[in-house]
Amino acid sequence: MDEVNSLVGQRHGPLILERLLGLGAVGAVYLAMHPPTGARFTVKVLHPPLAANANVRTRFYVEAQAASRVLHRNVARVLDARPGPGGLPSILMEYVEGEPLSCMPLPLSPVDATALLIQVLEGLEAAHARGVVHCDLKPDNVVITRDKQGQRLAKVLDFGMASVLSACFSQEEMAAGVSLGSPAYMAPEQWETSAADTRMDVYALGVIGYRLLTGRLPFGRGRMGEVLLKQQELRPPAPHALDARIPPVLSMVMMQAIARRPEERFPSARDFQLALITAQRRMSRPTMTLEAVAPSTQEPMGLQVRVGNLGSLEPLPVRVSDVTSEGLFVIFDGPPPPLAARLPLELSFQGRSLVCVGDVVRHVSQDEAVAWGVSAGFFVHFAEPSEMLTALVAQSSAGAAEPPPDPELAQLLSRTAAVGQDPYTFLGLPNTASFDEIRQRCEAAVNRVAHFWGRTLPRSQRRELELLRARVDAARRTLGDPLTRAGFDASRGNTFGIARCIAAGLSEQQVEPMRRAFLCARPGSEAQAQALFVQARSLEAQEALKAALQCYTQALTLDPLNIPGHRYYWALQRRMRPMTMSLPAIQR
Incomplete structure (x- = not known):
């Protein structure tokens, strides 16, 4: 949307549209503020060309009214629907401040992925019980935020917008195969019908779960309708076949959720959720949340x-x-x-x-x-x-009296809150750190947190301290294991960090499933990287070492988990600068 068409600065009742949050197929989404109180909301404004269609306007309000009946902590609440700026149909919604699932580094651990999916299914179950089906569930429509206790909370957004979009097309256009959702997450039957079915949401969340666990989509970049119709029995590899760390029982739950035929899937969100809970109990860390936060020791007086x-x-x-x-x-x-x-x-x-x-x-x-x-x-x-x-x-x-805040802890919490989510920055380490340096820094951070644990603290500070300990543990898990660190460093383009993982014993066999998932999410990268590797070897043979090094660098940016490529790259680094660089000891 260009600046001419932007609605930033305009009013929606008592609210002022402050910032454009995003553009979708149905409308533009704005952050809105209520000036007297500072309260923030989200306003979705129907695109003007769609607003000119009476059928679309009607469906927009009908779907908004239906979504407003879904009251659940895992669903972003719809508060109101009426004409907004310029008379355009608008929906007022709860503002969810957090990170879309599409922005999270993947894959997640089986424990964290399972906990997140269970939360989403709780929201879907509440919506389905009120006759509301999403029909366009995808990672962009799931936001990870925090509740009042500081625990991570998944919220589902944009119920009913696929149905609004369907009102734009004629029966002939629908029959010709017009897509009303996100192809990679659409159930096969959505290519053939616009009738909503709760098992479509089961399928979409199964695809999301598959991607959370493996880092890749089950069918690559998504399948077009013609492929879906021709390849009735197409089945992707089970998640545990791609990554042995995924428990087979959890893997099979995902495979049932993405079954080709609706009758072979879980019949409801509740059944999907119960299957995940059963799998969760058989895993090493049964928990319903992404971060296990300790309960408070303070009991309310008189209750x-x-x-x-x-x-x-x-x-x-x-x-x-x-x-x-x-x-x-x-x-x-x-x-x-x-x-x-x-x-x-x-x-x-x-x-x-x-x-x-x-x-x-x-x-x-x-x-x-x-x-x-x-x-x-x-x-x-x-x-x-x-x-x-x-x-x-x-x-x-x-009436519950709380102790005053601890000033020393307040200073520590303020400093750690300002360093962001990157585990290297959080631990105060360069992204070239050795595993010994990571271990020592994590131990020091754990001891630092434990220093405050026995003190009498107000509830808010104790929760922040618990979250700080969870962040230390998360940083340790991310950077302390060579395979997990390699996946993180690959997403950040940190070739030196990956070299540290290879030097620590990470093998091609261990990293290959993760590499395949990384490349599948970036079509064309492998071919481009391979061409650059070939060019680099040729330049190396001609003793054009500086140019060869540049080619290797570009190739590893595209294919960062290519272990043979790393060996050639670092061997060339040593040939060029044997006395000036501290390089990981990678054997050729």
Whole structure:
């Protein structure tokens, strides 16, 4: 959108459109601010050519009204739909500040990928229960943000926009194979019908899960409709065949989700979710969140809680902490209820009582509790909390006295918050660091965090400290393992870091699945790199070493996980500068 057509600076009711966030097939998305309060929202404005079509305008409002009925923590909320700037149909939505899934470095670990998919499926289940099907689920429509407890939270955006787009086309155009979604994530039957089916979302999320685990799409860049119709039985390799670190049970869940025929997939988002939870329990770190954050040790004064379905005929009185309008942590020494179990709750405070229900979303095992110095138990999220419940929780929290912030910790948290998410920068290391340097710096960071762990801290600082420890652990996992570090460095173009991984023993056999995934996501890169490698070898034979080095550098930028290429490159570096560079010891 050029500056002439931009709506930045215009008003939508009391809101001012501050910045263009993005352009889609249906409309332009703006960040809007409410000047008196500073509150921020998202406004989607229908493109003017589409707004001229009465059918499209009607469908736009119908889909917005349907999406507004979906109230769930994993779905970006639709707040209002009405004419906006210039009379163009507009949707007012919750502003989700975070990172789209499409921007995250891949592949993710099986534990993190599973936890993220489970969250997305919770949102899909809520939408499907209200008759709302997404039909264009893709990584750009899933944003990773943080909830009030500081835990990572996946939110799904843009329900119903594929249906709006379908109103632009005639029956003849639809029959001719017009695409209403993102081809790489569209279920095969979407090429043949515009009728929404919840199993289309199951398929799309299965493709997303496949990519999270392997770093590549199951069918390369996506399949066109003609290919889908001709190759009825086409099946991609199972994820665990590409990467042995992926548990086969999780791999098979993904394969069922992306089955060619709808009847062979999971019949609902709930069934897909239960299959992932079953796989999750068989993995080494069962958790429902991307980062396992410890519960608080501070219990609210005067709040009494009873929980049903804990192995007793009557609800049991329990101790709780981390009480917010979204949920609470139940301190419980016995066997915890299953993940996703729905429990009846009774909360009482100062003579007021109310009954509600909550879903079990994460366990804190005895081992985790000992490591964190807290009590074992489980986290519960309230299922659609009422205004009365929110008010009671707020009242019970109002009188809780907290210690003052720790100034030394505040200074540390301020410094670490300013360094961004890059693990090298976070640890204060150059991207050429050795594995010994990484290990020593991680140990120092762990000890630094532990220095504050025994202090009495306000809840907000303790949560920030827990998140800081999670960041240290994430940096250690990313940079401390040669294969994981190689994948990260490849996404950043850091050839020296990859050389460190090869010197540490990373083999061609280990890295090849990751290399194939990297190249599949960048069509044409392998052929270009191969041509540059051939040219570099020729130049090397002619003793044109400087030109050969430049060719190798360009080739490794395109194909950074090519281990033989690295060996030639670093051998040439030593020939040219044997006394002036500290180079990784890579054997040819």
